[in-house]
Amino acid sequence: MAANPDDILQNVNILAPLNDQTRKVLSKEATVFLALLHRSFNARRKALLERRKVRQAELDKGNLLDFLPETKHIRESDSWKGAPPAPGMIDRRVEITGPTDRKMVVNALNSNVWTYMADFEDSSAPTWDNMINGQLNLYDAIRKQVDFKQGEKEYKLRTDRVLPTLIARARGWHLEEKHFTVDGEPISGSLFDFGLYFLNNAEELVKRGTGPYFYLPKMESHLEARLWNDAFNLAQDYIGMRRGTIRGTVLIETIPAAFEMDEIIYELRDHSSGLNCGRWDYIFSVIKRFRNNPDFVLPDRSAVTMTSHFMNAYVQLLIKTCHRRGVHAMGGMAAQIPIKNDKEANDKAMANVYADKLREVKAGHDGTWVAHPALASIASEVFNKHMPTPNQMFIRREEVNITAKDLLNTKATEGTITEEGIRKNLNIGLGYMEGWLRGVGCVPINYLMEDAATAEVSRSQLWQWCKHGVKTSEGKTVDKAYAQKLLQEQADELESKAPKGNKYQLAAKYFATQVTGEDYAEFLTSLLYDEITAVGKPSPASKL
Template sequence: MMGVGSYGYPAPATNMNTGARGGYEAPDGVEIRGRYDQEYVKILSKEALQFVVELQREFRNRIKYALECRKEAKRRYNEGGLPGFDPATQFIREGDWVCAPVPKAVADRRVEITGPVERKMVINALNSGAKVFMADFEDALSPSWENLIRGQVNLKDAVDGSITFHDKARNRVYKLNDHNIAKLFVRPRGWHLPEAHILIDGEPATGCLVDFGLYFYHNYAAFRRTQGEGSGPFFYLPKMEHSREAKIWNCVFEKAEKMVGIERGSIRATVLIETLPAVFQMDEILYELRDHSVGLNCGRWDYIFSYVKTFQAHPDRLLPDRVLVGMNQHFMRSYSDLLIRTCHRRGAHAMGGMAAQIPIRDDPVANEAALDLVRKDKLREVKAGHDGTWAAHPGLIPACMEIFTNNMGRNTPNQIQTMRREHASSITEEDLLQRPRGVRTLEGLRLNTRVGIQYLAAWLTGAGSVPLYNLMEDAATAEISRVQNWQWIKYGVELDGDGLGVRVGKELFGRVVEDEMERIEREVGKDKFKKGMYREACKMFARQCTAQTLDDFLTLDAYNHIVLHHPKASSRL
């Protein structure tokens, strides 16, 4: 066994606990309701679970309070209020503080690839040529018990270098390259998502503490061996709405470091700015995490979703068609510019948004047109000052890398020093809240419906990242489809174009759902449609689009379905 931390907490043993026959050996107060599997025992050891338990017991009340504060903020917005900069924290925004220096190991992040923690994906992403792989337990993963725990197995094997995958259909074995491996960042779930298969003191564990705790406990020592002291593990933190949530994460990091006896500041994290309230808290979020931060990221799909959710009671702030809400919209461009200026002033990375296109292999002309869109988007990002960007598919990495390298320089790891911008205060609340412009069409309603149903059907069967119509869809893009439909139905939006004079209501939406289900069946084929969960997804999606009150997250309702009905989720529930 490796050393003992400041709390007398043991490091991971070489021979992990094998568990009781037919069940996991859990600490007092813990009940594991997920299916038993001998392979999972090395992840769900008594020591690792105890690590999670200590985090859960110390922070659960603070997490509950933060979620209650979200509800209070939503009440204010629903009563006509607007988010804005907090006068009480003006001293933070105007202070001259900076974050801890960026570790050398992750100074260059010009292209990052993202994807779920599936075994083949992990290997391909680490071998992709990207500088970073963000392994996702959140929007790109359907959180079934199998996906989550097998994902932890996959990451543990990846960190120690032993990961392989035998694709029997292709008779091909995948393994890590000998060199040029991407740095691994892990994104746990958001604060709002529970882990219903692990009960701690009679209540579901907090999903993000399970994801973070199991991964950190099993892998921090290997990171120290391969990366050196003070340079990881690395994380991405999603769905924050306020700096109080960043402060909780900072305390979680400090406790985890102290429990295992590693230096304060070893853990480093990038925060996704993907909610509208958080854009007014970027300085404060960096300040709370300043010893553990390596920057902020433009999570622009979730940001669009959050815009609708924040203004769900504001009929004067309806979005145009989803495809028209891009970085050319003033409120989106202002969000990106403010993030860059804030990060560079504080000495941290300002990461760009997702390129969701995927290669179109059977149509070279369409493929080149899609790549041209990617190049233009990445050129805008690098010239604006972003230090790196995201790609959803390995096929996009060369194009993204070329754009960033040509404009940053091959030997310049980032633009933190060279692209310091004017003071962030030149971007106002009005810039960040400007109403988006564009048409609302029947085709926009149809596309939302078609994408939302197909994504949810895949999610219910265990796939959280789904290629649809030459784009990689995840929970964030499905959320845009859902909340935009809900908004248009609630306020009886009058459609432009071919639907001129037609207002969106439940009757029209019902006809659209019927039409799109027929189209989905034609596109996927009768056999796949019959075997899939399209009808269940349709009922769930339609119910949420027509509900009197907007659900906060599509995945919360859908998660209950996974826990109760997924054939592999649990044999003991």
């Protein structure tokens, strides 16, 4: 006999405004499902986050990462594979990514791409309105009811072709949704995003020829992938859906996860759609995890490219691992924005995009990411020319032999640390944080679409340089006073050029705690979350 929904909803509260539109996705049925997910998995989630702290303590002692001896049998076995590509996911040569506001949803689905990753994570600031409206927009888009008018301009989905396959990216395991509590605890942002999207749309997506597909960010171990897999199985069993209908593509964007690629695919194998090179978050993770080790000090961000030894090793290992297991190996982000008023500069920027995508397709990637619809044609041109097949899983890369030393070899990265590099990092960090504090999760800065990942690289580099007292190429020692002086200069300059009501000084206040080699927050987004969270009076979910 099924449990009584009213019993399940005891001690479940919503601490945000509710209206008819909100109830469209946050129905009583959906709320019951969210409560079940929380009670089933939150204790494990919290234990896994504690495990990250234990591992960090070991790294702080000078220990290094290595492939796990206890899972050697999984890595060495040829007897298992990931799932075959799901409907709408066989060919993923160009994926566009971006937040879930209504305009972006329409523009992304109208782009000449194969899939659209609708992002509740790094490119979305998690205000209640952003998260709920994002769910509403995707709900409507799946049912082709998302057309709208803004001023004199109409936004309508194209009807002349099949639309790109939709993939939703939930928040990482570390983030919470404080507007929804169960038994006095906030629900995981991951489970909130996944649960609402799945329950509202899974059956409709299957009916329309695809399925409930997800990108899974920020994982640091195969045990975190196991947690996702268990959540997937519970969800499918709950609505009577065949196990394996859900698919998850894991972003390998942390250095610990790079040592567990086989194991991550193995844990998700019936639900796996492969792995993705999340390049900026990966650089951030390398700095973060080894921030106290002077052997891992990196030069200016501009010098840390995909051809750096440790980055190239990560790419080669990812492609080899994915193709050995029969799943997609997705490439990284092209974050450039077209420069409309400078043809020479724009041509140079687009040539860089072309070269980056050429490197990816020749390495064996099955697809790539773009942040702007104008880049889709460049990425498509490269992949269509060099990948005439739907994917390249047949490229096995058996000649590749990546060791732990290769993944950790940051010393081979050539470059210097400059005051210009420091100021660029400050500008990017301040620019992103200021936008985030206004509820905007991706910010155009110097014709690049910057999100949480690039802000984290900027913040972590500044912290690392201060911590280890590095010298710039100009001969200046980077210390707390120097960092804070440059920070205030950049904040004042940015504030002077911005409209009234900007939040640059508030951003600088938070940033100042993160760039001196002292305090270090695990994530900027966690540090800033309370500033954009308007938790209201609890409203019992049983009254929905």
